[in-house]
Amino acid sequence: MIESLLTFFSLLFGSFIILYMLVVIFIYSVMLIISFFNIRKRYQLDQEGIDEENLDATYMKPISIIVPAYNEEVGILDTIYSLMSLRFPQTEVIVVNDGSKDGTQDKLIQAFQMKKVKKVVKKVLDTEPIIAIYQSSLNQNVWLVEKENGGKADALNAGINVAKYPFFCSIDGDSILNEKSLLQVMNPIVTSNEEVIAVGGNVRIANENNVQLGSISSPKLPRHYLVVMQVIEYLRAFMIGRISLSKFNMVLIISGAFSVFSKKWVIDAGGYSKNMIGEDMELVVKLHRYVKEHKLKKRIEFVADPVCWTEAPQTLSVLRRQRRRWQQGLLESLWKHKRMTLNPKYGAVGMVSFPYFWFVEAIGPLVEFGGYVYIVVAFFLGDIYLEFAFLLLCLFVLYGSVISIASVLLDAWNNDVYLRNKDLARLMVMSLTEVVWYKPLTLIWKLEGYLAFILRRKEWGTMKRTGLSEKGSSS
Amino acid sequence: MEISIKMLIASIAIIMMIQVCLGVYISMKYKKKLRKTNRQETYMESVQQGWYDFFFGEHREVPDVLIPTNKEEIQVVEYIFLTYLNKFSNEGIREKVQHFANAYLHAHYAKQLKSVKWSIRMNALFRIFDFHIDRLKDECVKLENKKLSTEEWFQLFKIYAIFDVSGFLSKLANYPNSFSEHEYRKLINNVPLDSFVILFTHFKELPRACQLSIIDIVGLKRHSDHVPFLEEQIQSEDSEIRIRSLKAVYEIGWMIDLETYKPFVQSPIWEERLMVSKLFSRLPIEQTYPYMKKLLEDESWWVRSETAHSIARVKNGEDKLLEFLQTSNDSYALEMVQEILQKGYE
Structure with a gap:
């Protein structure tokens, strides 16, 4: 009885995350399309x-x-x-x-x-x-x-x-x-x-x-x-x-x-x-x-x-x-x-x-983090959970890497900032790796932000800089 | 579940394939663009001296080698023309550009005007304006029959403003949408100075934002013949028109008649008091001091500040400020005057 209840809730939780991801992916895609048309209109102007x-x-x-x-x-x-x-x-x-x-x-x-x-x-x-x-x-x-x-x-x-x-x-x-x-x-x-x-x-x-x-x-x-x-x-x-x-x-x-x-x-x-x-x-x-x-x-x-x-x-x-x-x-x-x-x-x-x-920026990190935890746990549980986890992983790739590559391409098409093919390739490849390491890291930091929000911590937010000029040019 | 996973993987794979193709396409475009830039640079080097000789020489006719034969070369010529037009305000250069563009570039722009792409049509309109290609005026008028964006209408009006002021004004008065003041300024600034009289005659028919822009531009053109027009506007019922007109009179820098402007010292609107304190710096301090003193003690910080600066600017002004320091007991005004005296005026 308890076991079936547990299964039910964990699948429900998985489905919730999947649904959430689908909605966010949809929103991002719509935004991407709007931006594309906006940029296309001014292209070559x-x-x-x-x-x-x-x-x-x-x-x-x-x-x-x-x-x-x-x-x-x-x-x-x-x-x-x-x-x-x-x-x-x-x-x-x-x-x-x-x-x-x-x-x-x-x-x-x-x-x-x-x-x-x-x-x-x-x-x-x-x-x-x-x-x-x-x-x-x-x-x-x-x-x-x-x-x-x-x-x-x-x-x-x-x-x-x-x-x-x-x-x-x-x-x-x-x-x-x-x-x-x-x-x-x-x-x-x-x-x-x-x-x-x-x-x-x-x-x-x-x-x-x-x-x-x-x-x-x-x-x-x-x-x-x-x-x-x-x-x-x-x-x-x-x-x-x-x-x-x-x-x-x-x-x-x-x-x-x-x-x-x-x-x-x-x-x-x-x-x-x-x-x-x-x-x-x-x-x-x-x-x-x-x-x-x-x-x-x-x-x-x-x-x-x-x-x-x-x-x-x-x-x-x-x-x-x-x-x-x-x-x-x-x-x-x-x-x-x-x-x-x-x-x-x-x-x-x-x-x-x-x-x-609220939905994407505030709740997002919590749900995404839940998703990552789910994937890891499901990996050990096997069976139906594994399929869920796999589905979720695919959505993460879609949500993270695919959309990132699309943005990189949109920018490359519109601007000639990095006019080297090697750079474009590097940006695309790095976007692919995002899901595996960068995203989880930023998620943890964002969760720390939640904690700080609850504890109301204050700081000026200084960052240690190395400076952009070559030594001695203007300092 | 399995099916959906398979479908998802398949769609991700397809999307990524498409993205890779797009990436390859974009990098090919980069390469193509680089090659094009190189060709254009070579062309530029080959014609640079020729254009210099043409612009600064006596000849009106262009040697054949300078006539561009394709789109890439036209872009180079555009670049050269724009550089000369921006760097030298020389009527001779402008005429030569106009003459050349009318003769050799009009077909290119006429074609671009018919493009379905908004950005291409816009670029053509920019160039027709820049190079004053009057030969394409009728093509521009024809464009009006199409459904145009506000930006295109704006460019059209700019073109009309240089070629046909009366037509420009009647079209502007009947234009159903309105432009911003900033845009009206750009339009009005292109109207030739000798056609300003026409602007004044049609002044009342134009949208308010356009009226304000006319006043501003009149001020910036600094033509003393226009002062009577502005003095008419300072009697307007619209306070913004009055304020702008006062400012324009100040900009023109013309000697003013104290009696005409005196009433503004009592105005309930602080901007008017501020402007009049600026205007009074055109007159000897002996005449204006009673009014300036009142303005120095004004309730508005801005009026006090401006008045103190105005007094400091005129002859013997600093003496008057020192006198003020000894006689007044308005602490706010005193603080302001002290700052000015310490710093000198800017």
Whole structure:
């Protein structure tokens, strides 16, 4: 009796996981198809002319670039050089030193000949006190804000207070932009008559690439196996998830590494939330919420063209910490705004995005982990369980590797970033191995994120960087 | 169960086979593209000097060797033309490009305009505009009969704006959808300066976003003949039109009449007060100080800040700010003035 009950429940559990996987595979496939059509429409379109035209200050709005920095001495100079060489009519760069304990500030002061200035700051968002403000003698538009430590969100809020332009762009202290990225990311805002209030760009991984005074000359695919897996992951997330969600104004995550916001709306929505781990997702959700609650016709978009290069973790321990944080941040935001879920008041965001994020991103890791455990256990139990396990394994391959390869292909077809056949082959082969090692690893880390969410752990989320430039080039 | 597993394995195998084929196809495409780029580079090297001589020389007729014979060569010529047009604002070059494109490239673009692919039609429209190919104007008009995307309509309007302003305006007034202000600006900016009078006559018929863009562009063109038009608009009932017009007058940099603008000091809208404080920096501080003092003590931070900057910009302005420091007891205003005096003005 007990045995048959046990069999029944374990088969039920197996069927549940299989059903879940089928649904998710279906959702991913639909998203993939939407992205494909979206990309196909613009295929071969000559974007050059539009960019050139936008370079004219008559059309473009000025923008403040905020770089929050906490112990970023390795990459900070490259980032600022890259920002100074951007093609954009009018910008100011505000580095916010959030109480770094390393040489971040000294390096900046020295490299840009920063001088302390007295500047009245309108405190529209509440932040930890600002200690001093410096202005570069080499370029009047480069500022350094020294403030007491308050976390990344607090640093960004301080940057918003100091910023003088109506739009701001947040960029991580270790990121490099292509020279036209800012123009392209601003395009949806200006062409939509500011109906678009936030735009996220595409983030690519730059490890092992050589950065000389703020630009990457010829990108190559990193060799490190862990980094290659992340390249695939990023492609997958950007090429599939975000393009299709953006089409219907349902994006919940635009990368904190590179996004542009309209200052007014961010301030109205209360700025970045200080006590949240995933401040970038939280802000986007808050903006959606504000817009819907005030019945405004505003959009948040993701654009695939403008690229921001960032450094990905190269060791398991750093990657683990990052993933744990991401999962924790995601859960915190979803939980905080749980009332938006399936609430028609919030339109597509409430009815589709939220359920999607709960179902795929939040519950997903639990179910997938259950699936992996099931496969291992079933292997020992044999018999009917083994068939179930085999079925599940096939679905994992479909869900992981096949979809990843599809994203890699879609990206290769659309962009010529890695113009070498060897690279394409490597990406495809590595996608195949995803199910066996990378996926289970990230699952465990995500589960740790769950734990952290329940225990409400806090940290700034620093990562040890190796820097993108060759030794001595700009540091 | 067994059947479903078999089916699943089979379908995964098929999908992966297809993916491998796609991978091979894409890498072949890469190779093809590389070869094409190499050919184009060689062609570019062979014609570069010829084009330079043509653009900076006396001859109007192009030597035969420069005439492209296929699509790949046309792409190179496009690249060369765009580079010259972007780098040199020289009417002679523009005319030569137009002349050449009308003679040798129009057939290529006429064909592209008929393409079923949206991106190809868009590219053709971009180039017709860039190279001012007026010979294809009628082809463009014919395109209107098709179902067009907003982007295509926008490109069409850009083309009309350079060739036929009256037609452009009547079409724009009747266009059922509207563009963003940013897009209207791009359109209006292409209207030749001597046709602005036509814009002013049709001003009231145009969508509001277009009206605002006209005001902005008038400001940016900095043509003093246009000030009367703007001064008419500052009497508008629409506050945004008033604010933009004030800004445009400021941009033009023309001497203003204090009496016309004085009422804005009392405006309930802070943006108007801010603009008028900027405008007053065009006049001697002795005339404007009573108003500026009031604006320095304004309730809005932005107005106070702008006024302090404006005063610092004019002759004897800093003296007036020092005087203000001694006489005023408005702590917010004092803080602002102190900042300006310490830093000097930007």
